[in-house]
Amino acid sequence: MKHHKKIPPKLADRFLSWFCKGELLEEIQGDLHEYYEELVDKPKWKRNLLYWFHVLNFLRPFAIKKSRSYNSDHSAMLRHNFVISIRKLKRNKTYTAINVFGLTVGIACVIVIFILVRYHLSFDTFHTNSERIYRVITELHQEDINYVRGVPSPLGEAIRSDFTFAEEVAMVTFLNDRLISIPSFEGEKKFKETIVFAEPAFFNILNFPLVRGNKNTILKEPNTAIVTERIAKKYFGEEEPIGQTIQIDNKLNLIITGILKDLPINTDRQQEIYIPYSGIKDHSPWLDHKAWWFSVNQFRQCFVLPKSDVSLVEIDEALSAISEKYYDERNSKIFQFKLQHLSDIHFNPDLGGYIERKNLWALAFIGFFMIITSCVNFINLATAQALGRSREIGVKKVLGGLRGQLFWQFITETTLISALAIGLAVGLAYFALPFVNQLFDTRLGIDLLRDTYLLTFLSMLLFVVIFFSGSYPGLMLAGFKPVRALKSNLTQKHIGGFSLRRGLIIVQFAISQLLLIGAIVIANQMRYTQQADMGFEKEAVIMLPLHGDKTSKKSILHTRFSRIAGVEQVTFCDAAPASEFTPNTNIRVDSRAEDENFSIHYRTGDQNYVPLFGLQIVEGRNLHPSDTIREYLINEATVKRLGIISNQDAIGKKIFINGKKGTIVGVVKDFHFRSFHETIDPLCITTWSDTYVNCAVKINLTNLKSTLEALEKNWNEVYPDQIYEYDFLDERIARFYEQDNIMLWLIQVFAAIAIVIGCLGLYGLVSFMIAHKTKEVGVRKVLGASIKSILWIFGKEFTRLLIIAFIVAAPFGWWVMNSWLENFAYRIEIGTNTFAIALVVTFLVAIVTVGYHAIKAALANPTQCLRNE
Known part of the structure; x- marks a missing residue:
């Protein structure tokens, strides 16, 4: 047998030296080496493995002891930081309140925006084959290209009979505001609903589960219908809905043969009454021209589920072949059919979508701006307060406090403020959601116990706020020189100087002015759409549907x-x-x-x-x-x-x-x-x-x-x-701009909040600024300075900052809002008055914020000021 060297692994010896030193180390190493020599007859890999097990067995008590010591020290440090932070925050109630309020409002806005954006991005993603579901749309190539979400009546059958790329094909026709009556009900019971004539394959493509009825026969038997659980309860209460009869527009009787599970809120297919597609010839025969390829109705649509091994290129070629086969040479170039992915339907207003993706991006950016504003506000106040904490830091450093310990103490303070702010923000968002639901016609809510996405987002948000708000002030405070700090020899330049806080204020008010410019432009455009002459009379006109x-x-x-x-x-x-x-x-x-x-x-x-x-x-x-x-x-x-x-x-x-x-x-x-x-x-x-x-x-x-x-x-x-209902024509026209008005409302609210948060920072900053200029103000007044000149000491600083913020915000605001106005064929021009109003509003708010402290300092008794100094 081949013998190996009797030298144990050096890495094990190094690992051993981390836990014990001196004579104890030599004694343990001697015993372990003897054990290694006893394994000389074993293969090298086995020998080393047994030796490592023996080493770890020796070290187990040392590791446990060291771990307990570390955990004990760490827990003690956390408890110490927590207690000190609580005391510090209680002692500085104004500072704490301003920070908590600013962060709470900003984070609440971000939570609401996150819920809204996630809600819209989740539309129709729950379908089993959502990545393969498409709607066929019609492109009309004439002088311009027009898009229609509908298709000719024969298209579905042509795809089924002429091509093999589709696993499932379903034609559907939507009819809005149809009169639904219940013949068996004694008395008047009428409803207005949207009905759908659909082919059976529709429910093989989209995942709307049937909770009652035979899934193999639904939408196949004539004069039948399936409804959702909600509709069944609405129409029949606790009675058995299966077998009941409903009447459409006082002429088409249908027997209910199935019940669908209630539709989720995040689908654009909110229709709740489905009728076999063959029934359309009895209700609306003009929609059932089997050979009429020139009639493209937006309410008659075609959904397809392509086979998994078919490429989009093959499908495009097939759809082009349909145009060539069923149209003459001229019209085959006009009528073109394309696929629209299911995920695009909700975000394409040109094809009946609810909201554009760029509006969601705008909301996300506003949320980002709100967090930036809140964090900047926190940093501004923390750095301004730093001079008041110089002696505290100096004493701790002299007593042996390490820079890392001081940093983590400030991070603990930031964590407490941020955690409290997030807790309050969740509550504020919870109470704000009913108003948001009313504005967007949604049913959104907050459920922290089940919503893992929201919990993950809040955790990440807490980390981001702590990191961005606490890192710089923590490093700055921990970096004070102890001797200079104890002598109160620190100046503004040691805490970043006014240059830092100037930059922070510029960022805050640039964001506020950008939102103000957006609100003013949108408001002016909306006013123009309401007041401009449309070329006809729209006032005092009532529209009654027949x-x-x-x-x-x-x-x-x-x-x-x-x-x-x-x-x-x-x-x-x-x-x-x-x-x-x-x-x-x-x-x-x-x-x-x-x-x-x-x-x-x-x-x-x-x-x-x-x-x-x-x-x-x-x-x-x-x-x-x-x-x-x-x-x-x-x-x-x-x-x-x-x-x-x-x-x-x-x-x-x-x-x-x-x-x-x-x-x-x-x-x-x-x-x-x-x-x-x-x-x-x-x-x-x-x-x-x-x-x-x-x-x-x-x-x-x-x-x-x-x-x-x-x-x-x-x-x-x-x-x-019939059901009597009416609305005013001007109200109908106002619905053209529903999304624009929603965006206006949101920007107005967020602009107001951004200004309030900015003013909180400005208020705190000017308070500390005046406290450190007390002696200067006293000397100036003794030497004969007027109240006006004293006020200008404070006013000129913030005037400069607001003008710089405006110079930053104005061109960016013009570019953003000019891009938004391009969505209107008839629009206003962005004039200088828009920017002037934004600047004046910001100045007025800043004057009100700074004015109280500045006037109080200017009117103070100079003798008292100098005595206090």
Whole structure:
């Protein structure tokens, strides 16, 4: 057998020397070496392994003793730092209160922003195959590219029959505000709901679990429906919902055969009544043209789940092949189909999304600014207070206090303040969320016991606040020279000087002014959208939706409404001049061979439409009474896009719109039929009674209450089987800018909070500044200085800082807000008055904050000041 050297591993000896020294070490090493020699006949790897076990067995009591000693010392140090920190914070109540308040408000804002951002980012991520789910959209390539979230009716079947890339395909059609009644209920029980005609594969693509019913037969049997648990309870209470009958628009009876689990709040698919897709031919046959490829309706959509081994390139090629197969050469270039990923639906307003991602980024940046402002406020106050703690630090250093110990004492103070602030911030956010939910129409809440994401975020936030707020002041305090500190020989330069705090104040007020500039610009743009002339009358107009009405009843309603004293005019139409839903279609002049290379939007209304809304006819005449399409009014934009020289030349021309021929009888002045985000595009107005789903009533606001009561009474007599509801046109139009108004409200609140936090820091800073200038003020007053000049000592410092902050904030604010205004086709210009207002507001707030202490110092008795010094 091969013998090995009798030298034990040197690393084990070094490890041993860390635990014991001197004679004890030599004695233990001797015993261990003897043990190693006894293992000479064993393989080297086994010999060394046994030796290591023996070493560790020897060291176990020493390690336990050393660990207990370390833990004891460490625990004692933590207890000491904790007690000292509590005493220090109690002694400086103003300092503690200002810091806690500033951090609490800033962190509460960040918590609310985190909950909001996480909520929106979580939309439709819970579906099993969410990474593979797509919606097919239509791109219309004409003079411009227009995007429609709907598709032609035959598209789903074409994908299934012509290609194999899809694992599942589902066509769905959404119909909003449908009348739902319960025939079996004795008395009146009516509801307004959104219904969905869906193919069975829809629930194979999206994960909405069925809690009752046969999943193999849902949406396959005709005249059936499935509803959510909430709807079932709403309609039938504690009664058995399965087998019950509901009626849609007083004409389509459906038997409930399944119950869906209540929908989560973080999905854009909030519809709760589903009907087999085949039922659409009985309810809305115009939506069920199986071979009509030119009808693209935004409410008729197609969802696909591609096979896992299929690439997006293959799918794009297949969708392009559909255009080539089912359209002629010209239209195959116009109608293009693309995929929109499920994760993009919520964030694409052009395709019906709720909010843009850049708005979430804006919120996240505001939250970042709020934390920066709060931390800067903390650092500012801590460094300003440092001179008052110089003797404390000096004594501790002379008594043997190490720099690390002093640093960790200040970190302990910071931790206590931060932890208290986070606890209060969670409570403040909890009470603020109901207002946020009302603003955003959400159902958000705080559940610290279950929400691991929020707990993780709060832990990280606590660490970040402690690190950024406490590190610099802690290192600065711990670095004081003991002799200079005990002699109170420290000056501003030893605590970073005014240059540091100047920079901090500039950061705070630059953020405040940036938010102020944003609030002013958004407020001015919103005021412009409300006050600008849209080209029609929107005041004192009531819109009443009609459902399943017949022409005979419309005429009766018109007669009754016209007799009401407060009613000035009545018209029936598909929509008001400005509406969120503005359908568009093709247009062709009769004398030309092909359709124009642009789409035209259209409105339908009777002969009273133009006078009621105050539309201006610049050439020709109004529409004559008719129930069908015979005549057209076009706007000036249409005349220009058709290449017609003058408005007069357009009168009398024959045009085809959506395949329906009519004569141009008048040209109306351009008006805004969409929000100010959009340009004024070609539009026509025509008569078509089958499409009239709204009744518009122009009223006199003098006797509003009695007029509204008379309208309701007459409505209920004419339509006893309908739900009476109305809203004012100007309120409908205001909803165009819902997201903009929400952003305005948020920026106003955050700007106010940022200013308050900045003022807290300014208040604390000027307090310490005045305390250290007491002698200077006394000497100046003895030498004859005026109160005005004394005030200027303090005022000039902060004036400089605010101007520098403004110079930093103004160009950045202009760039950000100018980018935001680019979302509006019709917008204001950012003038110098915007920046002047922001600067003046900041100055006024700073003057109020600094003024009290400055005036008190200027009016103080100089003799008393010098005696105290």
